[in-house]
Amino acid sequence: MAEYKCKYCSEKFAKPLDLARHVRMQHKRAKKRAKKAAVKPEPAPMSMAFEAMGVLKGLQASPNLSDAEKKLLGDVAKTVEGLVPKSK
Numbered sequence: 756m757a758e759y760k761c762k763y764c765s766e767k768f769a770k771p772l773d774l775a776r777h778v779r780m781q782h783k784r785a786k787k788r789a790k791k792a793a794v795k796p797e798p799a800p801m802s803m804a805f806e807a808m809g810v811l812k813g814l815q816a817s818p819n820l821s822d823a824e825k826k827l828l829g830d831v832a833k834t835v836e837g838l839v840p841k842s843k
Contacts, residue, residue, distance in 0.1 A: 804839045808832060 758767045759774040763782045768774040811832040815825050 804835065808835055808839070811835065 756769065758769065759771050760767050761774060761777060761782075763778065766777065768777065811828055814820070815828045815832065820828070
């Protein structure tokens with residue numbers, strides 16, 4: 756009876772179909788998953804800046820703040836907007 760050997764891990768199988776299934780499940784898909792995990796994109800700093808501006812604008816609208824605090828938050832929001840390049 757013929758034995759089929761996996762070229763990746765040297766495990767032996769009685770049927771070629773079992774070998775093919777093993778290679779797909781244990782080696783090929785695992786390799787693809789590892790590649791995907793390695794290429795995860797970093798969060799864009801632009802989106803964080805836009806989120807920060809939204810938070811500042813939301814805080815400005817708070818009824819519990821004094822006028823001086825609202826003015827200060829407005830100044831900070833303008834500074835952040837000036838630092839972030841305009842998106843097209």
